[in-house]
Amino acid sequence: MKNLKAIILAAGEGKRMQSKKPKVLHEICNKPMVEYVIDTAKKCGAEEVCVVIGHKGEEVEAAIQGDGVSVAWQREQKGTGHAVIMAEAAFSDDDDVLILYGDTPLMRSETLTSLMAIHKAEGNSATVVSAIVENSDGYGRIIRNQSNGFVCIVEHKDATEEERAISEINTGIYVFSGKELKQSLANLKNNNAQGEYYLTDCLEIILDNGNKVGVVVAEDEDEFFGVNSRMQLAEAAKIMKDRINAYHMENGVTLIDPDNTYIDSDVEIGMDTIILPGCVLEGKTKIGEDCKIGPNSRMTDLQVGDGVIFQNSTGLESTIGNNTTVGPYAYIRPNCTIGNNVKVGDFVEVKNSVVGDGTKIPHLAYVGDTDAGEKINFGCGSIMVNYDGAKKHRTTIEDGVFVGCNVNLVAPVTIKKGAYIAAGSTITKDVPEDVLAVARARQSVIAGWKTKRIEKKS
Secondary structure (H helix, E strand, O other): OOOOOEEEEEEEOOHHOOOOOOOOHHHOOOEHHHHHHHHHHHOOOOOEEEEOOOOOOOHHHOOOOOOOOOEEOOOOOOHHHHHHOHHHHHOOOEEEEEEOOOOOOOOOOOHHHHHHHHHHHHHOOOEEEEEOOOOOOOOOOEEEEOOOOOOEEEEEHOHHHHHHHHOOOEEEEEEEEEEHHHHHHOOOOOOOOOOOOOHHHHHHHHHHHOOOOEEEEEHHHHHOOOOHHHOOOOOOOHHHHHHHHHHHOOOOOOEHHHHHEOOOOOOEEOOEEOOOOOOOOOOOOOEEOOEEEOOOEEEEEOEOOOOOOOOOEEOOOEEEOOOOOEEEOOOOOOOEEEOOEEEEEEEEEEEEOOOOOOOOEEEEEEOOOOEOOOEEOOOOOOOOEOOOOOEOOOOOOOOEEEEEHHHHHHHHEEEEOEEEEEEOOOEOOOOOOOOOOOOOOOOOOOOOHHHHHHHHHH
């Protein structure tokens, strides 16, 4: 939206969190709360976002670096009005200014877009979002006149008993005309129970100057749920989890047990994919169509093609092609590229490797630092010996190779196309094309050995 700036207040310590970490960096679905607020501000059209930081601000600043995001310091905690004063350089008279909080991660961009549309349509100099709640303890109350127009906001600690009985509360979300906001900030006073400069007082100043202040009542009070404790963090996480799961189900994904499925906000899942119970899908994971994931599987930043079966396994920061089967109990470690129609079976670990189309690694194998071609068969117990005690080395296995059971390929080594490696071999030298390589001691049979051993013991 043209000439829209956002200010996010994130300077507080958050003592009730009982944490060494700044409150706004506590995570919901593996994403810091303040990142949700930044993303929402950008989605509703904010050209620039200024985050007001204070307590452990260096940590917050490091976490939120990105295009169109700046910081302003509030080194002394003197109230919300004072926090916005610290960010005055981030907006001009010609801007509209959206005021948000770094500990309210559940806001939707659609709600804020509607807020700004009403603000414009009514010609307001300021518009505040309110909510009707059953328990209004601790919240500022919206005071209206007989015509239902806005009069002021009274903070809980400053409110009379009659005012505390009001159920319409201030969510703390506002949009201001930049010019009127600057003028009202210049006239703020701190003559209240807290001795602070309240942003809410700006609304009265704007009214006193003959300008218009509007109120928009939120349809969903959960959107403005503020997180101040670990219990509230868990409540917000549950709301966010349910929202994310509902989004995917509405877009053609089957979640067998949504209550037992955990999906991060940036995960993408294709149509007709089935997610079984106990799955945790994290980060930038992207899953194609017609897949079956789980049960009890974890994916982190994993790119998965169509028609993949991934059961009881873990996959991290890698790519899996179409119609590939993984698991049960497989471990795909970072930096792997696994092709189409591949089988990565039970108790198989793949790390920093390329596995070509049609290759089978059915069970009990370690494929590390390996470039494996197409249609290779790895026998049970195949081990790529990649570490010499000081350095890691790579193994190259070309197309059509057959690796027998209990084989060790000691890197650096190359197995050429079509070769067979006999079971039980430890290969330390390159193997040519289309040969059988055997590297094991010749079997010996010692007749009478058992009888002699028994006689020796007795």
